[in-house]
Amino acid sequence: MTAFLSASELAAKIKPGTxxxxxxxxxxxxxxxxxxxxxxxxxxxxxxxxPVGGLQVDMLVGAGLVATIETSAVSLGEAGAAPSFTRxxxxxxxxxxxxxxxxxxxxxxxxQKGVPFIPMRGLIGSxxxxxxxxxxxxxxxxxxxxxxxxxxAIRPDVCLFHAxxxxxxxxxxxxxxxxxxxLAYASATTLVTVExxxxxxxxxxxxxxxxxxxxxxVSAIAELKNxxxxxxxxxxxxxxxxxxxxYAAAARTREGFDGYMASFKQSMAP
Amino acid sequence: xxxxxxxxxxxYTIARLLEGTSHVAVGASSPIPAAxxxxxxxxxxxxxxxxVRISILGSAEHNFFTQGAGExxxxxxxxxxDAFFLGGGQIDGAGNINLVGSGDYPNSDVRxxxxxxxxxxxxVVPRVILFREEHSPRVLVEKVDFISAPGTSPPGVYRVGxxxxxxxxxxxxxxxxxxGRFRLESTHPGHTVExxxxxxxxxxxxxPQVGATPTPKEETLALLRGRVLDELSETYPQFAELLHTDxxxxxx
Numbered sequence: 001m002t003a004f005l006s007a008s009e010l011a012a013k014i015k016p017g018t019x020x021x022x023x024x025x026x027x028x029x030x031x032x033x034x035x036x037x038x039x040x041x042x043x044x045x046x047x048x049x050x051p052v053g054g055l056q057v058d059m060l061v062g063a064g065l066v067a068t069i070e071t072s073a074v075s076l077g078e079a080g081a082a083p084s085f086t087r088x089x090x091x092x093x094x095x096x097x098x099x100x101x102x103x104x105x106x107x108x109x110x111x112q113k114g115v116p117f118i119p120m121r122g123l124i125g126s127x128x129x130x131x132x133x134x135x136x137x138x139x140x141x142x143x144x145x146x147x148x149x150x151x152x153a154i155r156p157d158v159c160l161f162h163a164x165x166x167x168x169x170x171x172x173x174x175x176x177x178x179x180x181x182x183l184a185y186a187s188a189t190t191l192v193t194v195e196x197x198x199x200x201x202x203x204x205x206x207x208x209x210x211x212x213x214x215x216x217x218v219s220a221i222a223e224l225k226n227x228x229x230x231x232x233x234x235x236x237x238x239x240x241x242x243x244x245x246x247y248a249a250a251a252r253t254r255e256g257f258d259g260y261m262a263s264f265k266q267s268m269a270p
Numbered sequence: 271x272x273x274x275x276x277x278x279x280x281x282y283t284i285a286r287l288l289e290g291t292s293h294v295a296v297g298a299s300s301p302i303p304a305a306x307x308x309x310x311x312x313x314x315x316x317x318x319x320x321x322v323r324i325s326i327l328g329s330a331e332h333n334f335f336t337q338g339a340g341e342x343x344x345x346x347x348x349x350x351x352d353a354f355f356l357g358g359g360q361i362d363g364a365g366n367i368n369l370v371g372s373g374d375y376p377n378s379d380v381r382x383x384x385x386x387x388x389x390x391x392x393x394v395v396p397r398v399i400l401f402r403e404e405h406s407p408r409v410l411v412e413k414v415d416f417i418s419a420p421g422t423s424p425p426g427v428y429r430v431g432x433x434x435x436x437x438x439x440x441x442x443x444x445x446x447x448x449x450g451r452f453r454l455e456s457t458h459p460g461h462t463v464e465x466x467x468x469x470x471x472x473x474x475x476x477x478p479q480v481g482a483t484p485t486p487k488e489e490t491l492a493l494l495r496g497r498v499l500d501e502l503s504e505t506y507p508q509f510a511e512l513l514h515t516d517x518x519x520x521x522x
Contacts, residue, residue, distance in 0.1 A: 121394060
């Protein structure tokens with residue numbers, strides 16, 4: 001059954017060395033839980049971005065909790081480069097496994113289907129493929145002389161995201177954010193923060209049921225108001241562009257990052 | 271006669287490059303390509319032609335996808351996307367693009383965000399427009415330090431897509447697929463062939479006569495400053511405001 005926990009109890013599910021998957025900014029990254037993840041302090045995380053990372057990834061890297069990032073990009077969008085990520089690459093503090101968006105998604109789909117790999121077009125001749133010894137080029141078994149890349153399944157230990165609402169049974173409304181459903185199908189454990197918990201059943205309405213992730217895939221939920229902030233949450237609130245720019249400017253130095261995070265924790269305090 | 275700003279000429283050029291397409295997708299953080307796609311749609315409607323579909327990532331109103339992040343790539347794989355935009359921290363004369371970083375990989379001297387969808391979309395979207403405003407030898411290099419996606423592929427590798435044009439803040443090039451190189455098509459107002467030669471780090475074909483990039487006429491500008499800015503402001507409010515301020519500055 002889906003557990004209903006506090007935010008800090010939810011963060012405590014993330015153990016040292018966890019393969020932790022997360023969606024992009026504006027598509028349900030649970031930036032609000034970051035404070036609790038940092039307090040929880042599990043290190044050596046292997047982040048899996050589905051398919052790119054943003055603010056939350058940069059904060060976790062800056063806090064020194066990340067060993068490896070598997071992603072097709074890390075960026076703060078309009079606010080520019082992700083400063084902690086950029087610094088960590090330069091100083092060799094993290095291992096990077098560069099990919100391309102559909103390869104990240106294909107790896108997760110392979111896990112969803114319970115198959116070892118799924119073939120994917122593109123990639124041949126790129127340095128992405130050359131620098132990924134864990135990826136293999138195979139021959140199309142149905143047509144001669146047609147090489148194709150076999151993307152191995154990506155099976156996260158835990159995925160974490162934020163959504164507008166959950167019901168008391170643990171069903172979560174994700175709307176058209178199909179990558180959130182994909183993350184849940186592919187991951188062993190799914191942790192969700194929500195703006196609110198509603199009393200009606202989210203599966204009761206035929207018009208919206210297709211956009212609901214059933215509780216079958218949801219391990220634990222914590223209520224966390226403004227949990228996507230300063231990113232947008234669809235149908236709920238817009239992006240706080242000023243705040244993201246403030247982070248981007250502050251995190252350019254190690255000291256600036258520490259200062260920002262101290263006040264960020266304060267501003268998110270319940 | 272109202273004059274177009276430099277950015278408006280870029281947007282108009284993109285709209286011209288998209289002529290004849292029926293579905294254009296635009297990636298995240300790409301306000302000028304998004305505006306170009308919207309103008310292309312508005313111009314097609316004005317001509318009374320077939321409707322142009324555009325999918326702007328990050329937009330709720332101008333976006334057809336309901337299945338999540340994967341749908342864009344599946345859609346492209348099925349051949350349902352005619353045009354897309356890619357950029358690059360480095361672009362070389364063979365059409366290779368680098369979105370990862372300069373220097374030795376993986377501990378790049380300068381690290382950029384990463385390859386995003388390029389290592390797939392460059393292979394499967396027929397008309398990929400490379401767009402980068404900065405026209406300098408540090409961007410337009412002889413050989414990229416890291417190939418996020420190659421400009422061409424050897425025979426036997428599945429490749430239905432690839433570079434179509436390269437648009438910078440100074441010039442427009444077309445990609446000659448059989449030669450595997452760029453050909454200078456036109457220079458934007460205020461820029462010369464000599465300057466392009468001096469600021470391009472790779473060799474390219476240069477015909478004896480290179481024209482000027484056409485600028486948008488009055489009616490097109492009105493469409494751009496009206497309908498297109500309105501549409502754009504949903505996803506890129508700050509950029510729409512900037513274009514508006516630019517245009518007022520030009521008129522003053």
